[in-house]
Amino acid sequence: MVLKIPLRRAISLTPEHHPSSGPAELVGPVALKMEVNVLVVGADSVGKSALTVRFLTRRFIGEYGDLESIYSHNVTVDGKDVLFNIWDFPYSQDHSDENFTEEEKRIQWADGFVLVYSICDRASFSIIHQKVQVIKAAKEYLGLEKVPIVIVGNKRDLHHRRTVSSEEGRLLALSLDCEFYEVSAAEAYHGVLLVFHGLLDRIKESKLATKKGTGIRGIVKSMSAVFARRRTDSL
Numbered sequence: 001m002v003l004k005i006p007l008r009r010a011i012s013l014t015p016e017h018h019p020s021s022g023p024a025e026l027v028g029p030v031a032l033k034m035e036v037n038v039l040v041v042g043a044d045s046v047g048k049s050a051l052t053v054r055f056l057t058r059r060f061i062g063e064y065g066d067l068e069s070i071y072s073h074n075v076t077v078d079g080k081d082v083l084f085n086i087w088d089f090p091y092s093q094d095h096s097d098e099n100f101t102e103e104e105k106r107i108q109w110a111d112g113f114v115l116v117y118s119i120c121d122r123a124s125f126s127i128i129h130q131k132v133q134v135i136k137a138a139k140e141y142l143g144l145e146k147v148p149i150v151i152v153g154n155k156r157d158l159h160h161r162r163t164v165s166s167e168e169g170r171l172l173a174l175s176l177d178c179e180f181y182e183v184s185a186a187e188a189y190h191g192v193l194l195v196f197h198g199l200l201d202r203i204k205e206s207k208l209a210t211k212k213g214t215g216i217r218g219i220v221k222s223m224s225a226v227f228a229r230r231r232t233d234s235l
């Protein structure tokens with residue numbers, strides 16, 4: 001039986017986690033709670049909503065409608081609470097300036113990306129390469145060197161209709177320094193769980209690297225400022 005339930009009712013939505021709020025770590029009374037923003041991107045009907053809902057509710061609903069929203073959900077990973085804000089967003093063919101700016105905002109908002117294609121839809125696979133480049137370029141511009149991206153080939157259960165081989169997916173991910181998974185949101189929860197946990201690991205690594213980078217960059221910057229002042233003083 002196919003269950004049809006509105007996503008907003010299936011998942012608790014925390015309204016304050018809007019793109020403008022950006023990534024953050026919530027400081028609770030006792031412990032630091034990690035919060036991550038994840039953007040799920042891909043062509044139409046590849047299963048973006050199915051993956052998101054599977055991760056958040058463990059269920060495969062079947063039909064998801066056209067709702068585009070950010071869903072916030074607490075997940076316990078390695079004994080620690082992590083707040084996932086997940087934005088499931090269809091790939092847009094609209095290349096207007098306005099759309100470009102909106103896309104940049106979404107990329108800025110996200111700490112990590114799940115890029116989804118369907119193994120039965122070659123066109124959905126073909127856009128992944130360009131999408132990764134757009135994301136990386138935008139993040140590099142913001143000073144982030146290592147961008148956490150996971151590429152996911154969905155609908156693995158439909159292997160008789162496969163048009164993209166696992167090898168192609170794996171090679172693409174390898175060439176773009178992304179992680180790769182093939183899953184079936186329809187058939188199994190475990191694979192989908194690995195996708196989001198794998199992404200979380202990458203996000204943690206990237207945050208750590210950024211903190212370290214900022215530290216060194218900060219020291220270099222202040223030293224340069226001191227020497228520059230000394231040079232001006234001695235003139």
Ligand SMILES: Nc1nc2c(ncn2[C@@H]2O[C@H](COP(=O)(O)OP(=O)(O)OP(=O)(O)O)[C@@H](O)[C@H]2O)c(=O)[nH]1
Nearest residue numbers: 044045046047048049050062064090155184185186
């Ligand atoms: N067989 C199979 N069908 C799936 C799988 N994942 C999703 N679907 C189906 O594919 C269709 C599209 O799924 P959605 O999750 O709505 O895809 P989407 O990418 O969010 O689609 P848009 O909202 O149009 O961008 C639905 O009919 C789902 O039931 C899967 O792993 N296997």
